[in-house]
Amino acid sequence: MNVTQSEFRAAIFDANLPIPEGLTDPDGRPAGKRFSVYRNNVAVSLTEALIAAFPIIHKLLGDAFFRALAGVFLRQYPPTSPLMMFYGTEMPDFLKTFEPVKHLGYLPDIARIELARRHSYHAKDSMPIAPEALQNLPPERLMAARFSLSEAVYVVTSDWPIHAIWRMNTVENAPKPAMQPEAILVTRPELDPVVTGVSLGAARFVTALKGGQTFAEAFEAATTAEAGFDLTPLLGVLITGAAIIQIQEGSHQ
Amino acid sequence: MLDATRHSFDQLPNRPGVGYKPQHFTDIMKDAGPVEWLEIHAENYMGQGGRPHAQLRALSEKFAFSVHGVGLSIGGEKPLDKDHLARLRDLVSWLNPARFSEHLAWSTHDSHFLNDLLPLPYTADTLSRVADHVSEVQDVVGRQMLLENPSSYLAFSESTMAETDFLNDVAERSGCGLLLDVNNVFVSATNQKMNAYAYIDAFPLDKVGEIHLGGHDEDEDDLGAPLLIDSHGAEVVDPVWSLYHYTIAKSGPRPTLIEWDTDVPEWPVLAAEASRAAKILDRLPA
Numbered sequence: 001m002n003v004t005q006s007e008f009r010a011a012i013f014d015a016n017l018p019i020p021e022g023l024t025d026p027d028g029r030p031a032g033k034r035f036s037v038y039r040n041n042v043a044v045s046l047t048e049a050l051i052a053a054f055p056i057i058h059k060l061l062g063d064a065f066f067r068a069l070a071g072v073f074l075r076q077y078p079p080t081s082p083l084m085m086f087y088g089t090e091m092p093d094f095l096k097t098f099e100p101v102k103h104l105g106y107l108p109d110i111a112r113i114e115l116a117r118r119h120s121y122h123a124k125d126s127m128p129i130a131p132e133a134l135q136n137l138p139p140e141r142l143m144a145a146r147f148s149l150s151e152a153v154y155v156v157t158s159d160w161p162i163h164a165i166w167r168m169n170t171v172e173n174a175p176k177p178a179m180q181p182e183a184i185l186v187t188r189p190e191l192d193p194v195v196t197g198v199s200l201g202a203a204r205f206v207t208a209l210k211g212g213q214t215f216a217e218a219f220e221a222a223t224t225a226e227a228g229f230d231l232t233p234l235l236g237v238l239i240t241g242a243a244i245i246q247i248q249e250g251s252h253q
Numbered sequence: 254m255l256d257a258t259r260h261s262f263d264q265l266p267n268r269p270g271v272g273y274k275p276q277h278f279t280d281i282m283k284d285a286g287p288v289e290w291l292e293i294h295a296e297n298y299m300g301q302g303g304r305p306h307a308q309l310r311a312l313s314e315k316f317a318f319s320v321h322g323v324g325l326s327i328g329g330e331k332p333l334d335k336d337h338l339a340r341l342r343d344l345v346s347w348l349n350p351a352r353f354s355e356h357l358a359w360s361t362h363d364s365h366f367l368n369d370l371l372p373l374p375y376t377a378d379t380l381s382r383v384a385d386h387v388s389e390v391q392d393v394v395g396r397q398m399l400l401e402n403p404s405s406y407l408a409f410s411e412s413t414m415a416e417t418d419f420l421n422d423v424a425e426r427s428g429c430g431l432l433l434d435v436n437n438v439f440v441s442a443t444n445q446k447m448n449a450y451a452y453i454d455a456f457p458l459d460k461v462g463e464i465h466l467g468g469h470d471e472d473e474d475d476l477g478a479p480l481l482i483d484s485h486g487a488e489v490v491d492p493v494w495s496l497y498h499y500t501i502a503k504s505g506p507r508p509t510l511i512e513w514d515t516d517v518p519e520w521p522v523l524a525a526e527a528s529r530a531a532k533i534l535d536r537l538p539a
């Protein structure tokens with residue numbers, strides 16, 4: 001009796017399926033619990049990978065609940081690549097629709113922060129510009145310039161107070177979240193990603209720069225999103241976050 | 254100018270190494286004790302940069318490296334994942350390790366990755382497939398690889414060959430070397446009611462370029478027979494040390510890795526395991 005890898009895989013993920021015939025113990029009897037070792041290895045290793053990827057979601061939901069959720073997730077979204085460092089891309093969407101947590105509207109966006117941090121951690125190394133390069137640029141040239149940002153920079157915007165929720169779970173004695181939309185910026189000054197709360201206008205500004213828009217266009221987008229948008233604190237965050245790696249002047253790219 | 258005190262990193266020394274864990278970086282850089290080389294799981298270093306690569310840059314100044322793939326699915330029924338193979342080639346050409354190895358197992362099917370080393374039957378068909386895959390890997394990566402014996406929990410009734418013959422034939426056909434995991438031998442022999450020493454006697458030891466040692470868990474099957482699980486989460490047990498001693502007394506000294514991948518201990522615990530391997534290597538007749 002030949003066992004195909006399709007059959008083997010199907011029985012790994014679905015404990016209700018029979019163990020493929022042709023798998024045995026040393027005396028030729030059906031494999032039974034011996035096959036369950038593989039079922040267990042796969043489920044446990046993927047669950048551990050998800051716990052490592054989403055430590056704050058794990059903390060918010062508690063270990064037992066998260067493991068149960070992971071058991072559903074890993075069957076719905078088994079990895080499609082051997083790069084386990086990026087496993088769980090579908091987690092935000094999953095949290096939006098998974099009935100037991102659907103009412104926790106902020107969870108998907110917290111998961112997006114965790115994905116952003118992970119991608120930032122593994123992103124390509126780059127050399128930031130010297131702060132003077134920005135300060136010395138005359139305003140009209142600055143407005144026409146485009147910025148290349150480090151690949152370690154990510155923006156997450158939410159209808160929920162995600163920065164306050166993030167802080168409550170990562171620093172001691174953080175204040176309770178107030179119900180309001182919030183945004184965060186992930187930067188990697190050196191080797192550790194840093195999550196910083198930024199205004200909604202600032203989030204739009206960085207997203208526009210990442211999309212290749214000019215400084216002037218990004219500023220316009222930011223002030224549309226947030227009347228009274230103040231650029232100064234954001235530039236400080238970008239400089240200390242080693243986020244700007246090149247200033248491109250001129251219309252040609 | 255040649256510096257006589259600098260290690261040669263083009264080959265692994267016949268000394269203890271450990272599976273590298275980022276939490277041990279500072280300890281290892283300060284004083285690695287008996288540990289003379291490091292092994293990494295290739296897939297953990299396939300990001301674009303950041304700390305993982307920064308640590309490797311620093312460590313590779315001081316230690317010989319072995320790159321150990323865990324996700325290539327060489328035993329898979331389908332063709333190898335070309336993208337993954339290219340990532341492996343890029344990592345190996347960047348780090349230029351002394352050794353590169355992978356497993357006799359499958360882990361991907363129809364682009365679903367199961368994150369475990371799954372078993373395959375030993376038949377003429379699977380032998381050709383595995384030998385072809387190993388040859389393809391060696392062509393793309395541009396160097397010889399070592400293929401590791403698996404730990405197994407069950408048998409395939411369709412198998413027609415002994416694992417030792419299967420590994421030997423793959424090596425003969427593809428020109429690869431072998432990685433002998435002595436704990437896997439002990440685990441599989443117990444689970445398959447075979448004699449671990451007879452397995453070593455049947456193993457082509459002249460093809461062994463590296464040895465692995467690790468810990469396992471103990472369980473029982475449905476009928477109460479011992480069922481050992483290869484967990485890499487504990488110390489190497491005494492019977493495995495004895496089997497290791499027996500092996501290198503026959504083969505001569507080999508680069509010997511301590512693997513500890515789950516519930517990873519503090520550095521001194523891992524270093525003590527490496528010391529134990531060093532003592533056994535030291536006692537071999539010169």
